[in-house]
Amino acid sequence: MRAARLIKMVLLLQSRPAMTAAELARELEVSERTVTRDAQALSEAGVPVYAERGRAGGYRLVGGYRTRLTGLARGEAEALFLSGVPGALREMGLEDTASAARLKVSAALLPSLRDAPRTAAQRFHLDAPAWFQEPEPPPLLPSLAEAVWDDLRVTARYRRGEDEVCRTLEPYGLVLKAGVWYLCARVTTTPAGPADPATTPGAFRTYRIDRFSAVEPLPDRFVRDDLFDLPGFWADQAERFARSILRAEVVLRLSPTGVRRLPYAVDPVAARDALAGAEAEESAGGWVTAVLRVESEDVAHTQLTALGPEAEVLSPESLRRRLAEDAARLAELYRR
16 A cells, blocks of 8 residues: 555656645645655655655655656546546546646656646536436445456346346446446346246346446456457447337428537437428428327326427327417417
């Protein structure tokens, strides 16, 4: 632990002209007294750490000293590519690994480029969760993240509806979607024997991590399928899910403005399909007729209300009647 801290202290001083004891203590998460002892230990080991006393004093490396301890470990290199999503790193338990990787990269940069990480962080930040939500990271996420990084099989218990099932999984990847964590994994067998008949062995499936009740890593590693593409798999699964819940149809007329607004009012996949098959009307004005797949009439009523007079529902008649009643109530409200 102390050796790692001493290395980090050298890298910090190498990446900046000077640092106060308070700054080092904050970065290293130790007391200023410990910083003083560590600086003395480095000096005795031959690292030219110079202490400047006084209110503006601090620590710096003398004579442009540069350590060669900047090589990235595999875990650090992998975590570095996730450094733009600090919240995700923290929830997966990789925050310290990514911090060490960034520090090593900063120490290896030319002096004129050492402010690059700071300037980039000031210009881009990814905030993944949706508004007005305080998502709690699933407690089993760090264990699953470790299994994903190390290619370890796991046995897992998963809540599916009212039941709980047990699976042996090969965890291929993690996805953070709108503040919710998912695991993409290949099913092998259950601990008791063959896989559930409803689950084909060797198939890739997606699981919500907050529905796992237990995860136990196994000692053996699995060999990854080099053809598996996590972004492509997720995009395909997301589109399939979106289509699977669209079980009803609405026929509607759309103005040119309604055509532009439709993808923002309803499911984007449904909007794309509807507009792809839309038929232009012969009358002037650019109106089109389209068939829109929706989750239910209630959902369609909420979504299409946002289009106002830019959309007219032709069928089903029950939805058309509900929107007409809404329009009459709205007109009466503003007439008063």
